[in-house]
Amino acid sequence: MGKAAIKQIALAVRPGVLTGLIGPNGAGKSTTLKAILGLLPYTDAEVEFHGKANHYAYIPEQPVFYDTLTLWEHLGLAAAVYGMDETEFEREAEVLLEKFRMTDSRDLLPGGFSKGMRQKMMLMIGFLGRPDVYIVDEPFIGLDPRATKDFLGLLEEERRRGAGVLMSTHVLDTAERICDELILISDGRVKASGSLDDIRAAAEMPGASLFDCFDALT
Numbered sequence: 001m002g003k004a005a006i007k008q009i010a011l012a013v014r015p016g017v018l019t020g021l022i023g024p025n026g027a028g029k030s031t032t033l034k035a036i037l038g039l040l041p042y043t044d045a046e047v048e049f050h051g052k053a054n055h056y057a058y059i060p061e062q063p064v065f066y067d068t069l070t071l072w073e074h075l076g077l078a079a080a081v082y083g084m085d086e087t088e089f090e091r092e093a094e095v096l097l098e099k100f101r102m103t104d105s106r107d108l109l110p111g112g113f114s115k116g117m118r119q120k121m122m123l124m125i126g127f128l129g130r131p132d133v134y135i136v137d138e139p140f141i142g143l144d145p146r147a148t149k150d151f152l153g154l155l156e157e158e159r160r161r162g163a164g165v166l167m168s169t170h171v172l173d174t175a176e177r178i179c180d181e182l183i184l185i186s187d188g189r190v191k192a193s194g195s196l197d198d199i200r201a202a203a204e205m206p207g208a209s210l211f212d213c214f215d216a217l218t
């Protein structure tokens with residue numbers, strides 16, 4: 001067996017709080033998210049759900065889809081998994097298609113989609129069930145500025161509804177703007193966490209941008 005990719009990472013996803021997981025390539029962000037989700041065979045991860053927050057959505061970094069199902073059929077499949085009834089599914093799915101400007105592509109196969117369109121499909125599948133917790137792995141790759149804005153708007157709506165969000169990203173100016181809390185990991189360990197001011201304090205760089213703190217701490 002190889003060495004552990006992450007060590008002693010403790011974090012909490014709280015209702016209505018958007019937590020950003022940041023760190024260099026290979027730091028262990030995706031591994032942390034997968035450990036939380038129980039997707040890894042060799043982990044000693046403890047996950048506790050408090051209250052009734054046991055309904056979550058995972059939006060992976062690499063889009064996963066079925067070659068023979070259309071966008072609409074993917075949404076239908078997700079709705080069935082979420083236990084939504086037909087009327088609710090159609091209403092919510094149509095709103096999401098409009099929001100992500102994908103209505104014209106609803107009956108097409110995702111194999112022919114661009115990278116950004118596939119990413120939008122993954123985001124729509126995640127949002128469809130209105131979960132209590134969102135685990136999002138680098139959502140911005142391939143999204144154009146409008147899609148980024150649409151995504152961030154929806155995420156903010158969900159946060160205000162009380163959903164907790166844990167999102168890994170390299171887009172630090174966005175993370176600095178939207179995250180309530182930040183966790184900076186490097187070499188599989190937490191290097192700093194808390195508010196932007198806490199990260200600045202750890203870097204001993206008062207008033208610095210997240211980008212500069214990241215540079216100093218990694």
Ligand SMILES: Nc1ncnc2c1ncn2[C@@H]1O[C@H](COP(=O)(O)OP(=O)(O)OP(=O)(O)O)[C@@H](O)[C@H]1O
Binds near residue numbers: 005028030
């Ligand atoms: N399937 C795997 N098999 C072996 N090693 C892996 C596997 N997946 C990840 N690793 C290793 O685990 C470490 C952490 O990887 P991880 O994908 O969690 O990083 P990351 O922080 O998400 O990076 P990036 O920003 O590049 O997406 C890396 O050293 C990587 O080489």
